Amino acid sequence: MALHLYSSNRLEILADAFSRLVTDDPLPPMLPETVVLQSGGMARWLSMQIAGKTGICANLDCPFPNQFVDRVFRKVLGGEDFSKVFDRDILQWQLMKVLPPLLSEPGFEILKRYLQGAGGVKMFRLAGRLADLYDQYTIYRPEMILAWERGAESNWQARLWRYLQGRDDCQRGVIHRAGLHGRCLAAIHNGTAAGVFAQGRFSVFGLSSIPPYHLDIMTALSATVDIHFFFMNPCREYWDDIVSGKRINKLAVGFNREPEELHLVEGNSLLASTGRQGRELITLLHERGEWQEHDLFVDPVAEGSGATALEMVQADILHLRSGPDGECGLTGGDGSLQFHSCHSPMRELEVLYDQILKMFADDPDLRPRDILVMMPDIEAYSPLIQAVFSVPEEGVAIPYSIADRKLGNEGVLVRAVQDIFDLGRSRFEVSRVLGILEHDAVLRKFGFSGEDFARIESWLADVNVRWGIDPESKVEMGLPGTVDNTWRQGLDRLLLGYAMAGNGSRVFADILPADNIEGNESEILGRFIEFTEKLFLFTGEIRQQRDLAGWSELLADLLQEMIEPEIDRQQEFSLLVRVIASLAEKQAGAEYRELLDFDVVRSCLDHDLAQGGLSTGFLTGAVTFCELLPMRAVPCKCICLLGMNEGAFPRIGGAPGFDLIAANPRLGDRSKKNDDRYLFLETLLSARKILYISFVGQSNKDGGTRLPSALVSELLDGLKPCRDQAGNGRADPVLRHPMHGFSRKYFDGSDARLISYGKDGYRAASALSAGVPAAPLLCGDLPLPPDIGNEIDLQSLLRFFRRPAEYFCRNRLGLEIDRNGHDFESSESFSLGGLDRYQAGSWLLDKLLSGSAPDDSLDLLRLSGILPHGSVGRAESARLRDEVSAMADRVKGYRSAANAEAEERVVEAGGWRVTGSLIADCETGRQVIYRFAAITAEDRVSGWLKHLFFNCLPGKSEERQTVVVGIDKTFTLDTVDNSREILAELLEIYRDGTRKIVRFFPKASFAFAEKLAEKGEEAAFARAKEVWRGSDFSRGEGGDPYYKLCFRETDPFDREFAEIAIRFFGPLLEQGGRR
Structure with a gap:
């Protein structure tokens, strides 16, 4: 049996060699072909390569290194059922058990100080760090673990390990990997493992780093089976001893010598800087046996063809060249090496989208599957990828998939569950509870629709739920146990409101029923209460141990x-x-x-x-977005690296101060920094036509320059000699993109490298270049509504003139702008102001005018949850009572002579029939309008329309007087002789407002008309614009979302605006009105 080492600078060449091995010397049909890999992505790529070569890939077994070694242990050591006590997760809980009693013993003072006063979470996290270290020690320092068990060390880590080993449920040196490693090697060397492996061979493919722990097992197995190691070697020359320039300079300073005096060789600067991990693996391989070597290197630069910049860089690494050898061959404009500087991650994705389209245009053979996009942090880019690539412009959709997403960050169900967990330690704010209910999975569980959710929001706003389950939950937080604004109070009000009508005044058991539960809404209420009660129960449960x-x-x-x-x-x-x-x-x-x-x-x-x-998304036939991970760089025509910012890559691994591996590093040790450096090198070698590198190189705040990753800078530095030789050394290889995709630079041809396929961006850039003003919402008038007729109710007319743009959007266009629903407060009221004061004052004013006692009405307000608590609430109630009582007396003073009640009336004017209800007395000729607020332009609009309507009604008295009462002032409108003609003219404005957006804005139009009478037209327009724009202290009328939608950036103050303002407010101002 033998050790075979296959070396190539191209991974697909190694895949071909493995495929030939499998086909030329097949295993028995029922035996799997075992190949050790480092990632599932590499397994998928390799199986696709084999299938592409042979037509099929079946029975391929792809364990990871630890899995493979565990299988060897079971085979060689007789199939023992090894305990899992020293698996990382189990070991963490073992440490949770043994650490507390050890903290009081000598030698553990450092841990005792660290955990002083800490809770269980800090202990759990420390146990996790220690479990990680012990797990690594068993693989990277097995001899240290075994020495500890023999009592060789007395430090606290060694003592803690011996304490774990000394428990009754352990057998020394057997149940952890360090002990199994030694036993397995001994069994292999003494021949007891012979014949236990039926396969006859094992392969290792694409690993760029492997600990001596695994190598020892694999090379020892070569005594019984063939071991085939397929290694992507970036350089065909001997490069074990090359040293990076940075390291040479550091050593020179340390030895007080010139760098040349050290006689150290850098070779290729990029290889020396990034290839440490590969050099160490080569050293480890050569130290552990005699390998039958198979060199399969391929020169990236084909003979007789012009080399691209990317191919030349790869060739320099392959041949260990430090710079251009003779004619460099770099023209600087072939696009094979691209560097893009953007203002934000979002702009990186937008630029990439356009650049991918350009790649497709330039290379008809390029397919989405040929493009791999990697970034250091896929979680940060994932929502941006979806935002850019899921909403393509007309007809341009690029298929894509996202791999390596963590469900802990991406999963919507995980977020829902985490929100429920967070609720347990919260104050049960209404916004938090509704945030949980808003999750689709929760809505579906309780059978709620979107309309049901909106109805529930409205209920909770009406009953003033703020926070806290009940008084008892407040007491547990050390706060007064009041029921006001709690969930219990709000839910009781809703339930009682379904059982009985409160009409805003009936109280049962100190509960004021809500008046907004009707009909089949009771079913929705029941399911919502079921939802809240389950949350209440869970909150109580998680407070127990x-x-x-x-x-x-x-x-x-x-x-x-x-x-x-x-x-x-x-x-x-x-x-x-x-x-x-x-x-x-x-x-x-x-x-x-x-x-x-x-x-x-x-x-x-x-x-x-x-x-x-998620186990999906890698190499699915679409453009693949994935995280930059070791052994993830597979050959692709185009490889794109995003987020290559300074500090983001290479990533810095923060080892704890008590990490003994970091304190005494050895060959084969894992280092996140070295992993990332070698990954960058592998990525560079895996790109076949284009290597695209993007980073946030410009600030989106001040435009300042930001540096890219040090690896990108090193690559750029390595290209400079070739650029100098090519005669374009001054040209900046980094393409610096404008901040916005609608910059004219993308479309004016000033820089051929700046391109954009965005039609919206082109239109915006053209408009900005030509100085074309933004278009309004409508380019022309609509036809009159078919059902407009000649009848209208007074309330519709009032709604139209108070907000013409909103009325048009809602009633003609069917557009309704979401005003973000209810803005729930997360704490009780500490003062009565704003909308709460207006609502409380208006309700109390109506009660006093109907004859209710002030104190009784204030008790009802308290039960409604709108008043502040305690002494502050009592003081606010007294102030409100006094203010409302004074205003009620003023209103009564005007109403005493009229004694009017609301009646339905009809008026005909200009062919229109207007119906409406007024609180007015036509016999005495007076109507009184009141509102618990300061008089505004909208009040003048409403008062004027109601006054005209009142003037048109018949009665004994020919005089007609309307009194508008506000908190700050009162104004009186007297008889208008031509009221029917004025009302008819305003109805024509309404007719126009059903087919177009009329330029009438109550505040700005009133300011214009008022100033016109005093100072003239120029001053009137200036004043209207001031009201429209607002100031630093108040929002202008133009800030209304419907006005923004309808008028965009156009100027609404034209002749039509002036004419309508005069037509509406002119007669009103001529009348004057008495204070």
Whole structure:
């Protein structure tokens, strides 16, 4: 039997060699072909390569290195049932059990100080770090573990390990990998393993790093089976001893010598800087046996053809060249090496989208499957990828898939469950509870629709639920146990409102019934109360301590009662079920039966969920987006790297200060930094036509320059000699993109490298270049509505003139802007202001005018939950009572002579029939309009329309007087002789407003008309624009979302605006009005 080493700079050449091995020397049909790989993505790629060569790939067994070694242990050591006590997850809970009693012993002071005053979560996380280290020690330092067991060391880590080993449920040196490693090697060397492997060979493919632990087992097996190692070697020359320039300079400083005096060779600077991991593997391979070597190198530069920049860089690495050898061959414009600097990750994706379209245009043979896009942090880019590639412009859709997403961050079901977990330690704010209900899986479980959710929001706003389950929950938080604004008060009001009509004044058992539950809404209310009661119950349950099995049972029940996944979310739901069930398995495996707070269990679940990912998305035939991971770079025509920012890549691994591996590094040790450097090198070698590198190189705040990853800078530095030789050394190889996709630079041809296929961007750039103003919502008038007729109710007319743009959008276009629903407060009121004060004052004013006693009405307000609590509430109530009482007296003073009640009336004007209800007395000729607020332009609009309508009504008195009463002022409108003609003219404006957006804005139009009479037209337009724009202290009228939609960036103040303002407010201002 022998060791075979296949070396090539191209992974597909190694795949061909493996395919030939499998086909030329096939195993018996029922035996699987075992090939050790490092990732599932590599397994998928290799199987596709074999199928492409042979027509089929079947019975291919692809274990990871640890899985393979575990199989060898079971085969060689007689199939023993090895205990899992020292598996990482089980070991963490074992440490949770043994650490507390050890903290008081000598030698563990460092841990005692670290955990001083800490809760269980900090202990759990420390146990996790220690479990990780011990797991690594058994693989990377097995001899140290065995020496500890012999008592060779007295440090606290060694003592802690011996304490774990000294338990009754352990057998020394057997149940962990360090002990199994030695026993297995001894069995292989003494010949007891001969004949246990029926395959006759094992293969290792594409690994760029492997610990000596695994290599020892694999090379030892060569005594009984053939071992075929397929290694992607970037260089065909001897390069074990090359040293990076940075390292040479550092050594020169240390030895106080010139760099040349050290006689160290850099070879190729990029290979020396990034290839450390590969050099160490080559050294380890050569130290562990005599290999039959098979060199399969291919020169990237084909003879007789012009080399691209990418091919020349790859060839320099292959031949260990430090720079251009003779004619460099780089023209600098072939597009094989691209560097793109953008202002944000979003712009990186937008630029990539356009550049991929350009690649398809330039190469008709290029397919989506030929493009691989990698980035250091797929989680940060995943929503941006979907935003850009899922909403393509007309007819341009690029198929794509996203791999390596972690369900702990991406899963909608996971987020729903985590929101429920978060609720347990919250104040039960109404926004949090509704946030849970808003998850689709929760809505589906309780049978709610979107309309049901909106109705529930409205109910909760009406009954003023703010936070807190009930008075008892407030007391547990150390706060006064008041029922006001709690869930219990709000739900009781809703239930009582269904049982009895409160009419805003009937109280039962100190509960004011809600008046907004009608008919079959009771079913919705019942399901909502079921939802809240389950949350209340869960909140109480998680405040109790349980063992892991108890938590597993509780959380499994919660999952079944609160979540109903869609069909396409079953994989994610299964992960949740498995992770929760694993709690009980960990208890059984570690025999850990201590009672735990939920915070510890939550930390465990978050860790496990973060490790669980989607197993789909890699190499699916579409453009693949994935994370930059070791052994992930597979050959592709085009490889794109995004997010290559300084500090983001290579990633820095933060080892704890007590990590003994980091303190004494050896060949074969894992290093996140070295892994990433070698991954960059593999990526560079795996690109066949284009290597596309993108980074955030410009600030989107001030436009300042930001540096790319150090690896990108090194690649750029390595290209400079070739650019100099090609005569374009001054040209910046980095393409710096504008901040926006609608920049004119993409379309004016000033830089041929800047391209965009975006039609919207082109239109925007053209408009900006030509100075074309933004178009309004409508380019022309609509026909009159077919059902307009000649009848209208007064309330519709009032709604139109108060907000003409909103009326048009809602009633003609069917457009309704979401104003973000209800803005729920997360705390009780500490003062009565804003909308709450207006609503409370308006309600109280109506009560006083109907004859109710002020104090009785204030008690009803308190029960409604709108008033502040305690002494603040009493003081606010007194102030409100005094203010409302004073306004009620003013209103009564005007109404006493009229004694009017609301009646339905009809008026005919200009061929229109207007119906409406007024609180007016036609016999005495007076109507009184009041509102518990300061008089605004909209009040003047409403008052004027109602006054005109009142003037048109018949009666004994020919005088007609309308009194508008507000908090700050009162104004009076007297008889209008031509009221019917004015009303008819305003009805024509309404008719126009049903087919177009009329330029009437109550505030700006009133300001214009008022200033026009005083200062003239120029001052009037200026004043209208001030009101429209607003100031730093108040929002202008133009900030209304419907005005923004209808007028965009256009100027609404034209002659039509002036004419309508004069037509409406002119007669009103001529009348004057008395204070």
